[in-house]
Amino acid sequence: MLVDAGNGLVALQSLETENYVTVLEDGTLEATATSISEFEWFSLVENANGFYVAAEFGGAGNLVVDREAVNTWEQFGLAEAEVWA
Numbered sequence: 495m496l497v498d499a500g501n502g503l504v505a506l507q508s509l510e511t512e513n514y515v516t517v518l519e520d521g522t523l524e525a526t527a528t529s530i531s532e533f534e535w536f537s538l539v540e541n542a543n544g545f546y547v548a549a550e551f552g553g554a555g556n557l558v559v560d561r562e563a564v565n566t567w568e569q570f571g572l573a574e575a576e577v578w579a
Contacts, residue, residue: 499535506536517542523557 497505497514506515506525514527514534527534535541540559548561 497530499530504536505530505534517559521545521558521560523547523559 495507495509497507499505507513508515508525511525513525514530515523515525515536516527516534517540518524533542536547539546543559545559546561546563547557547559550556550558
């Protein structure tokens with residue numbers, strides 16, 4: 495689910511665990527953060543390194559934050575969900 499992080503940024507929160515998505519040192523994403531900090535704030539481009547969030551292997555792999563541009567299969571649509579302010 496998308497959570498409003500303020501200033502036009504969002505955080506991604508797991509509906510199942512309620513943990514937030516964070517960027518690991520290798521550029522992959524993992525939903526392990528229990529609170530929101532600047533490392534969990536995203537736009538369509540990741541805030542810390544300026545790269546796009548993308549899915550490896552044509553969408554079949556892990557999410558990574560290492561793309562200067564994205565291909566069609568790496569684009570994401572937003573599911574309808576409640577956004578918390």
